[in-house]
Amino acid sequence: MTKNSSNVMALSPNTSNKRETVCIFGTGDFGRALGYKMIQAGYPVVFGSRSTQTSSLIPKDAEVLSHAEAAQKAAIIIIAIQRQHYNFLIPLAEILRGKVLVDISNNLKINQYPESNAEYLAQLVPGAKVVKAFNTVSAWALQSGTLDASRQVFVCGDDMEAKQMVMDIVRALGLTPLDQGSLLAAQEIENYPLQLFPMWKFPILLSLGLVTFFFFYCLTRDVIYPYVNENKDFSFFIAISIPNRICPILALTLLALVYLPGILAAIIQLYRGTKYRLFPDWLDKWMLCRKQLGLVALAFASLHVLYTLVIPIRSFVRWRISSQIVSQALNNKTEPLDNTNAWLSDSYLALGILGFFLFVLLGITSLPSVSNNVNWREFRFVQSKLGYLTLILCTAHTLVYGGKWFLSPSSYRWYLPSAYMLSLIFPCIVLVVKSVLIFPCLDKPLTQIRQGWERNPRYSE
């Protein structure tokens, strides 16, 4: 019973109705914020500090004692001190024997030290049970109670019981503990708060590269070419016209790149005749950042919509339209309605609107709280069926938009095709290959392979 009871005790001790005392070493920002929060949650808190003067900043209900005295009062000791000062714990080793030490420290750089702070602490005080926790929570968030950023607390440690005690405290503070396994995970947990959108790095670098390329491509075709050939100054195209060419191109290309890895995976599986072999590493990584790629594509699509909708307010466009009308009036002629033109113009606008609408829908369903409320089948339906429909609509939008000039020689300037033609390459590849893959002669074996069938089984199960 003795060993077993200790984690239960944290919640309902035998002797009284109070929670177990928690000791905090260090009276810095985070130590104080954590202490304050724990007192609120009903834990008696005792601070261990070099100086035992009670500062006005320390929560009223907390005692401040010397490190040794404080440690003796509690089974759990939170080390709210920077790694550089861990040495002072060595003389306390005897008192800390068997205690739970919670390492909450963070570093300034990823992989700053060879071993994680928590492992270093475990080496310094071998008799204690070290648990890593709380390092992803900020003092400000704890104090203000707003907790806008994550409520998740990653916990790891080699001692199950100690970990359980810490996780109970985490829950009592209104946070969500996430068990990350043994103390080996501490390195990763310590790196976590130093990361800056790691999953977004590739999509953002890729789109920056593409933006740069297409910017100079369009600059050459739309600004430099007319300046050289017709001596016209269209430099102001840099503000809206060229961005409004780059954005749809990137949106369409990136959207196609979301669906390309799935197609490559299908081809690889068909070729190998089994799903029980790992994909190449680059394909795995690509598949894992599809969501981010899609959201970047959506961002470009939204910018494209905004850039397009301001067209009639642009001073240049108003000037162009009014000079056309004035010249018509001066030439005394009235143009009849060009029905084909009206059809083409309305069609590509309608296709674009529907495509964008579905795209936004995809974006909304990828919000964590929405995707948490759909089941797997619904999620796949939206992300796959609606996703392909979006790709088809957006590709059709581009095709109809450029329909008239498509492949016409006059649209080439310095042998450069119109930029939107480049944007069609990836979407068309994806759509063509996908439409081949849904033929029964390919779809049937693929489905079988995905259900576990193998053309050349290597082992029997």
Add this chain to the structure above:
Amino acid sequence: MTKNSSNVMALSPNTSNKRETVCIFGTGDFGRALGYKMIQAGYPVVFGSRSTQTSSLIPKDAEVLSHAEAAQKAAIIIIAIQRQHYNFLIPLAEILRGKVLVDISNNLKINQYPESNAEYLAQLVPGAKVVKAFNTVSAWALQSGTLDASRQVFVCGDDMEAKQMVMDIVRALGLTPLDQGSLLAAQEIENYPLQLFPMWKFPILLSLGLVTFFFFYCLTRDVIYPYVNENKDFSFFIAISIPNRICPILALTLLALVYLPGILAAIIQLYRGTKYRLFPDWLDKWMLCRKQLGLVALAFASLHVLYTLVIPIRSFVRWRISSQIVSQALNNKTEPLDNTNAWLSDSYLALGILGFFLFVLLGITSLPSVSNNVNWREFRFVQSKLGYLTLILCTAHTLVYGGKWFLSPSSYRWYLPSAYMLSLIFPCIVLVVKSVLIFPCLDKPLTQIRQGWERNPRYSE
């Protein structure tokens, strides 16, 4: 103590600091993914398999044994095998006696078998404690760790203790267990991942029906009528003009249908003089899908906004405006500013903008993560007060928009009134009845009824 301790043991065993061994029958995708995740969370995992050859795909730290050997090593056995092969468990019945069997299987169709897989398993191995769990989680999500879709794991079972052990594992894997009661709930849990937006079926079918009706209605009035009577080809109206008529009509009608059931419920309660009688079934169902109806209405409203904002870019509109101006110039006349017109045009645009803005606000507050952060009073304030304000603004927008032609004979074509007049029917009914219901002589008894008062009490409490 003995029986009692077992669920505590899963977290903090007496003998050592390790978690309890978990056995997994079946080395398929899901079995392996689950095993891998469990090893990460600190559980020793042993696979039971027909062949005990270790495949490269099985997690390194896991043992692969025969079914009988593996089962003896663990108190919890996860059956990662399809229902058709459950028969092989019958000879193992003696070994499985008293063990917790976790049924994670899914079917291909809703209600495929008369009894749920979990109940079937319980019949096959009567001595074991069967718990249904994990069937809503996908192998891919477990493996990739992205878990974009739901983190919720529905758990049910007749044995509380067994269920608790499984729920502890679920929590240790970073997922959220949701206790669904006894094994009778298994059928529903097994159907859950096969559902495809069940709450959305009615709103979407209803709007498809209405879209079809209004499409042909507008086609008749706007394309066929001018073609027959004036021989003008406006077929390109199909792309934008007609959708831009259908979308606002549906948005307004569906928004009114969100508030209609509440009004019907109030009338029924007033008539009956009690709230302690159930509403008719159709009204209950209607009230439960109000959120979905509202979101579909918002989708149509958003499309309406996009269709409206592209108007000035449309080739047809540019042609119409320029020919008007040219003819003005040729006739040498300048029109003065029509102040009434300017007022009307600006008013309906402003009303539309404000209505749409509030509508989007309503949509945002219905996001799960937002509505989780408001209390019940705030949620009701937004959904009821702001909702009615939205309905009022949107109805006013439509009324002012059509003000000039309203009921004028020239707006009838083949005795068909303008489509937007049809869209006003439901909103006006809702608003008129609601404004009657807030008169004190009706509001006071209604409030009393809703607080539990009865005109003819049937039983005293």
Add this chain to the structure above:
Amino acid sequence: MTKNSSNVMALSPNTSNKRETVCIFGTGDFGRALGYKMIQAGYPVVFGSRSTQTSSLIPKDAEVLSHAEAAQKAAIIIIAIQRQHYNFLIPLAEILRGKVLVDISNNLKINQYPESNAEYLAQLVPGAKVVKAFNTVSAWALQSGTLDASRQVFVCGDDMEAKQMVMDIVRALGLTPLDQGSLLAAQEIENYPLQLFPMWKFPILLSLGLVTFFFFYCLTRDVIYPYVNENKDFSFFIAISIPNRICPILALTLLALVYLPGILAAIIQLYRGTKYRLFPDWLDKWMLCRKQLGLVALAFASLHVLYTLVIPIRSFVRWRISSQIVSQALNNKTEPLDNTNAWLSDSYLALGILGFFLFVLLGITSLPSVSNNVNWREFRFVQSKLGYLTLILCTAHTLVYGGKWFLSPSSYRWYLPSAYMLSLIFPCIVLVVKSVLIFPCLDKPLTQIRQGWERNPRYSE
């Protein structure tokens, strides 16, 4: 063991596999809804009622007994009765001794009674362990199972064990318990469901005040001035033109007010040379409602975008453009393209689009479910770096927009400067002071202060 086991028993009782019986006093809406939900979760439920007639509304599987009989059957009694009727519990005091009483009541007004309902209950029945819970959940949400509003259940009580038992029930119902400490917190918990967006009060009142001021300011300059001086009736400007002036002004001013408190805090810290002194109260409150200020600013920015995009559809704008073109045609002149104008017009539109795009991005990351998925560094990066970039872009948008008329005497009417000039005051102050603060000679000491360094340390730690 005896005391300790009771909270474990709720989950895995020794004698059988059933959950512990729960008693509910009162068969009103909430009592019944809760009872129904508990039966679903596997709890035997017994109702205590004045009349023991079983109504058709009471869940089938529940027993209805007299209060005394019902109380004896369970360790937990839920008091689903209004505070005014608590008196009837006094005669039952002996039976209720040692039982857990769960107070779920709400009041009609904030701080309606001197003590909270739960504390009042504890006074009436001193032998019982009172726990406050469930008051934030609505009967309708429990019944319908939709639970659109919060799943959070705030729990408080003086007895840890009793609180733990209640929290276990909360979890079993699929809700999230949040421990709020001792029974002293009951007052706050009872006030919570009566609150109506308390954090939003200041931002909304502030913006209402500013809207009123700028409305009359613009009305004077844009409607009254031309009416008095030129006898022109521009009253229809009230619908769109004036709102479209107010919205961007408010968006920009409020966005600047989001970043102003951070700058004031930095100045105060630099001046004091320490971070260990509390900020003035108003500054603390201001900093806590920055998110709400930012979201209100985003709302105004969105309205500005909508108002701007409908410009070309406005009847007045169409009239103005067409009369300009007609007069050009009649005067037989064609204007050449004004390149500077084209640059200015395109630049401010592009700046506005990019600023709005980043603003929406900021808004999306402040959604609870999104901010829960980023770490503290990512959250700060978005809210601080991207936030300042947004402010810079929006300020530049306004500067370029008004560039031509800026400080020109003709833009003054009755000595009133153009309204947008007023909107630039706060953003420019913020940007200028911020750019001063990032100079190393100020940034370095500030960083040191924020890491805990003090110019005049008052106590040694």
